[in-house]
Amino acid sequence: MSSKKLKDFEEQIRQCVKCGTCQAYCPVFGEQKRESVVARGKIALAQALLDGDVELDRRFAGDMSQCLLCGSCVDKCPNLVPADEIVMAARREITEKHGPTSFGRSLSLALKNPSLMKWGARGASLFSPILFKKVPEGSGLRLRFPAPYVTRDRIIPEIASRPFRDRHPEFIPGEKDKPLVAFFTGCMIHFMYPQIGESVLAILRRMGMNIWIPSEQGCCGLPAISAGDGATVEELADRNLAAFEKREPDVILTACASCHAGMSRHFAEFGERQKELAKKVTDIHVFLEREGLIEELKNLPAKTDPVRVAYHDPCHLRTQGITKEPRALLRALPGVDYIEMEGADRCCGLGGTFSVYHYETSKKIGARKAPGIEASGAELVATACPGCMMQLQDIINQAGLPQKVVHILDLIAKELPEHS
Amino acid sequence: MLQPRIVEILKDIVGKENVSTDKSDLICYSYDATQQKFLPDAVVHPGNAQEISLILKMANSEGIPVFPRGAGSGFSGGSLPVRGGISLVTTRMDRILRIDEDNLVAEVEPGVVTEQFQQAVEKVGLFYPPDPASLKFSTLGGNVAECAGGPRCVKYGVTKDYILGLEVVTPKGDIIRTGGETMKGVVGYDLTKLMCGSEGTLGVITKIIIKLLPKPEAKKTMLVLFNSIDGAAQGVSAITRAKIIPTTLEFMDSSTLECVRQATGLKIPEAAKAVLIIEVDGDRDLIERQSERILEIIQPLGVVETQVARTPAESEDIWKVRRSVSPSLRKVNPDKFNEDICVPRSRVPDMIRAVEKIGQRHQIPIVSFGHAGDGNIHVNILIDRSAPGEMEKADHAIKEVFAEALSMGGTMSGEHGVGNTKAPYISMELDPAATEYMKAVKRALDPKNILNPGKIFLE
Ligand SMILES: Cc1cc2nc3c(=O)[nH]c(=O)nc-3n(C[C@H](O)[C@H](O)[C@H](O)COP(=O)(O)OP(=O)(O)OC[C@H]3O[C@@H](n4cnc5c(N)ncnc54)[C@H](O)[C@@H]3O)c2cc1C
Ligand code: SF4
Ligand code: SF4
Numbered sequence: 001m002s003s004k005k006l007k008d009f010e011e012q013i014r015q016c017v018k019c020g021t022c023q024a025y026c027p028v029f030g031e032q033k034r035e036s037v038v039a040r041g042k043i044a045l046a047q048a049l050l051d052g053d054v055e056l057d058r059r060f061a062g063d064m065s066q067c068l069l070c071g072s073c074v075d076k077c078p079n080l081v082p083a084d085e086i087v088m089a090a091r092r093e094i095t096e097k098h099g100p101t102s103f104g105r106s107l108s109l110a111l112k113n114p115s116l117m118k119w120g121a122r123g124a125s126l127f128s129p130i131l132f133k134k135v136p137e138g139s140g141l142r143l144r145f146p147a148p149y150v151t152r153d154r155i156i157p158e159i160a161s162r163p164f165r166d167r168h169p170e171f172i173p174g175e176k177d178k179p180l181v182a183f184f185t186g187c188m189i190h191f192m193y194p195q196i197g198e199s200v201l202a203i204l205r206r207m208g209m210n211i212w213i214p215s216e217q218g219c220c221g222l223p224a225i226s227a228g229d230g231a232t233v234e235e236l237a238d239r240n241l242a243a244f245e246k247r248e249p250d251v252i253l254t255a256c257a258s259c260h261a262g263m264s265r266h267f268a269e270f271g272e273r274q275k276e277l278a279k280k281v282t283d284i285h286v287f288l289e290r291e292g293l294i295e296e297l298k299n300l301p302a303k304t305d306p307v308r309v310a311y312h313d314p315c316h317l318r319t320q321g322i323t324k325e326p327r328a329l330l331r332a333l334p335g336v337d338y339i340e341m342e343g344a345d346r347c348c349g350l351g352g353t354f355s356v357y358h359y360e361t362s363k364k365i366g367a368r369k370a371p372g373i374e375a376s377g378a379e380l381v382a383t384a385c386p387g388c389m390m391q392l393q394d395i396i397n398q399a400g401l402p403q404k405v406v407h408i409l410d411l412i413a414k415e416l417p418e419h420s
Numbered sequence: 421m422l423q424p425r426i427v428e429i430l431k432d433i434v435g436k437e438n439v440s441t442d443k444s445d446l447i448c449y450s451y452d453a454t455q456q457k458f459l460p461d462a463v464v465h466p467g468n469a470q471e472i473s474l475i476l477k478m479a480n481s482e483g484i485p486v487f488p489r490g491a492g493s494g495f496s497g498g499s500l501p502v503r504g505g506i507s508l509v510t511t512r513m514d515r516i517l518r519i520d521e522d523n524l525v526a527e528v529e530p531g532v533v534t535e536q537f538q539q540a541v542e543k544v545g546l547f548y549p550p551d552p553a554s555l556k557f558s559t560l561g562g563n564v565a566e567c568a569g570g571p572r573c574v575k576y577g578v579t580k581d582y583i584l585g586l587e588v589v590t591p592k593g594d595i596i597r598t599g600g601e602t603m604k605g606v607v608g609y610d611l612t613k614l615m616c617g618s619e620g621t622l623g624v625i626t627k628i629i630i631k632l633l634p635k636p637e638a639k640k641t642m643l644v645l646f647n648s649i650d651g652a653a654q655g656v657s658a659i660t661r662a663k664i665i666p667t668t669l670e671f672m673d674s675s676t677l678e679c680v681r682q683a684t685g686l687k688i689p690e691a692a693k694a695v696l697i698i699e700v701d702g703d704r705d706l707i708e709r710q711s712e713r714i715l716e717i718i719q720p721l722g723v724v725e726t727q728v729a730r731t732p733a734e735s736e737d738i739w740k741v742r743r744s745v746s747p748s749l750r751k752v753n754p755d756k757f758n759e760d761i762c763v764p765r766s767r768v769p770d771m772i773r774a775v776e777k778i779g780q781r782h783q784i785p786i787v788s789f790g791h792a793g794d795g796n797i798h799v800n801i802l803i804d805r806s807a808p809g810e811m812e813k814a815d816h817a818i819k820e821v822f823a824e825a826l827s828m829g830g831t832m833s834g835e836h837g838v839g840n841t842k843a844p845y846i847s848m849e850l851d852p853a854a855t856e857y858m859k860a861v862k863r864a865l866d867p868k869n870i871l872n873p874g875k876i877f878l879e
Contacts, residue, residue: 015750015754016422017453018451018452018453018455018492019453019456019493019554020452020453020492020493020554020557020558021495021554021556021557023491023557024535024556024557033511033512033514033531034448034465035445035448035449035492035509036444036445036448041448044447044448044450044451045444045447045448046446048443048444053443053447054443054444057440059444060444063444078746079747079750193474196578198687253617271816
């Protein structure tokens with residue numbers, strides 16, 4: 001993937017018939033209403049670059065930065081033109097020509113250097129209230145929670161005093177005839193939301209799974225893809241390949257929608273071995289459904305006072321067709337009174353480097369979720385991606401609403417009885 | 421290239437963030453859904469009628485062409501800046517100004533997206549029926565300018581049937597109001613209707629007053645497979661004769677079905693040679709009775725299989741079959757010409773047979789589908805532009821398709837308009853006196869030919 005040039009997309013670029021359908025689905029276009037930000041425009045500009053009609057200049061870089069890489073347009077494009085991949089390729093070309101931004105440079109430094117990341121996160125936990133100065137600048141977290149968010153009154157989770165993977169042995173044996181499941185934690189769960197990781201373990205243990213948490217694993221690479229940093233993406237892919245080839249897991253689970261995209265779709269494009277491994281990457285909600293957890297949840301004793309819960313579709317699951325399983329899990333929980341909210345499938349507006357460069361637009365895109373959340377009357381908004389959780393809580397706070405955002409897995413773990 | 425002085429004036433009128441002469445923006449506003457390419461010299465995003473008025477006055481005195489544009493989803497090149505000049509984009513003017521539940525009218529700016537308007541009125545129990553397949557992204561201004569139609573127009577009519585009044589900036593820059601708020605109104609010429617379908621050549625629409633209906637209580641969707649196109653066509657006539665007007669009556673011919681089979685893997689029985697998608701709406705009891713009656717009437721006409729949707733999700737599944745058509749065509753050949761002829765509905769089977777013959781004669785795949793209920797057939801000529809001789813073949817085929825439609829008492833275009841793509845053919849349909857009458861209107865209103873020149877008429 002990282003080796004693919006814009007030129008390699010010529011055929012796909014030609015497949016855009018300029019119908020304009022993407023205008024209906026692109027969150028950025030929804031706010032800006034300018035053709036250069038919608039997939040159709042970006043594709044026309046990519047074509048113009050290949051034809052030599054425009055230069056690889058500031059203006060071009062600016063246009064290409066106006067993309068959340070959410071894939072919403074690809075999903076609905078009648079010709080399935082991969083606008084997001086075309087933007088990624090264009091960003092790589094920009095980085096190659098002009099070098100990374102200072103932001104991108106520190107990113108790659110930290111991403112490539114796990115001890116630096118660890119040190120950074122540990123240090124941060126001591127200063128939790130002012131943590132962002134201490135979060136390793138390039139851990140991937142900074143990208144997702146860029147400085148602008150933090151300087152405002154955004155509520156951010158405390159950085160874990162001990163990152164998730166440091167708390168557990170690499171291998172947790174389960175029942176003999178049960179599958180071996182590898183857990184790809186991703187940076188967010190590892191550093192910021194270890195609680196989600198704990199829920200994952202609790203659920204998997206309860207199901208008797210043999211759990212493997214490779215200690216050598218790294219970032220899924222999505223932040224670097226978003227920044228157009230092809231070299232870093234490649235290094236990370238190498239590291240993850242080595243880490244996950246050490247055993248032969250039956251599945252590799254992700255509990256973060258973005259990691260799922262990074263480790264399935266993008267990782268697969270590096271080669272045959274990666275492709276084989278990527279086939280095993282499964283969103284945990286899909287896995288839980290497949291393993292019959294829904295039936296088990298339905299059989300739990302009824303609760304008298306269920307909580308009203310709505311669900312937000314992370315783009316990186318929705319565009320992979322994963323929309324039913326998370327809802328089915330929520331519906332099955334006796335303690336949950338599930339309500340479908342309006343605009344559940346709207347993008348939250350985070351989008352990797354997008355929110356770094358276009359904070360105001362990102363906020364506007366997010367704000368469009370607020371009316372649906374309010375009207376639902378839900379007490380909790382559940383979702384399946386820590387990145388979305390962060391953004392959603394911010395949206396809710398900014399709108400002065402009372403809801404709390406949770407991961408579906410936390411709700412499940414709370415209701416499942418302890419492992420005997 | 422516009423003189424820097426002109427660009428400065430434009431910036432003074434609309435603000436500098438709303439004017440661009442950057443190459444990148446010129447490229448982004450050089451195309452529409454016809455995939456032609458004409459670069460404007462400037463792209464302007466005005467915010468209101470006063471600004472548009474000033475732009476047009478300036479354009480008149482400077483002799484600069486102005487090309488109105490909504491979402492750029494047009495299928496006939498209507499918004500394309502064929503002579504450079506200014507691309508005037510309405511997407512900033514996207515407010516729904518009011519929804520009046522007492523009088524069942526609404527007033528909107530032209531840049532409002534069709535579906536967003538529909539959703540807004542449906543929230544208060546009202547209904548705006550026109551439903552072009554592009555409704556998720558097309559603008560209401562573009563819909564009025566093209567008089568867009570859709571599947572529901574069998575029962576509910578097309579865009580112009582819902583437009584009560586307009587605010588228009590004339591080509592010379594005056595701001596006028598046409599029609600009004602009332603269902604009736606006969607003072608002076610019906611300029612509202614004149615503007616509907618005028619393709620941005622007679623004025624820029626800046627406000628639209630829209631008639632609304634109460635939202636039907638429910639709807640019911642049916643998919644019926646026939647063993648012949650004649651059976652399907654007789655079905656349409658039989659339903660009409662039984663005095664039932666369904667909301668939609670969509671059909672697909674056997675070559676369309678073949679494309680869908682190949683592209684989607686949907687299991688459609690081999691015996692099926694034509695499909696009708698029938699939808700009825702209204703009170704719950706009424707639509708139950710109507711749908712039963714419809715199935716009864718068409719049963720003897722060679723029905724292979726029937727599916728009746730019981731839930732909105734099942735109804736959605738049926739419409740998915742219809743929507744899969746367009747993308748599936750690319751699997752046959754990379755390029756297509758999508759003509760939207762319209763014939764009296766009883767002539768639909770004759771027209772389809774004629775189209776089949778034309779395809780055979782020129783040895784190019786042609787598939788037909790569309791709105792059987794109103795005779796509007798989408799004839800898709802599938803070619804590979806890069807293959808030698810294909811373009812010429814397509815051109816001949818298009819002409820023959822038009823000629824057949826006209827000989828059956830039909831028209832070259834039911835929905836998409838003339839723009840620049842059909843301009844070379846209009847003399848096949850309009851006699852010279854009628855064309856001259858239209859041109860006289862255009863000349864009188866736009867003597868310097870500033871507004872959207874090069875469209876509808878060849879000059
Ligand atoms: C996938 C697809 C499906 C389609 N399906 C249908 C269909 O089912 N039925 C149908 O009728 N059409 C259909 N169309 C064609 C097209 O969507 C319609 O013609 C639509 O009305 C165009 O709206 P727009 O906002 O994109 O206008 P544009 O394409 O931007 O402009 C169209 C014309 O309107 C003029 N115009 C735009 N705004 C104004 C204004 N404010 N004042 C004056 N003139 C203006 C322009 O100059 C131009 O001549 C389809 C197109 C696509 C791509
Ligand atoms: S929806 Fe796809 S084909 Fe249509 S304009 Fe957008 S990218 Fe191009
Ligand atoms: S990937 Fe998302 S943000 Fe980027 S062009 Fe497509 S819809 Fe817009």
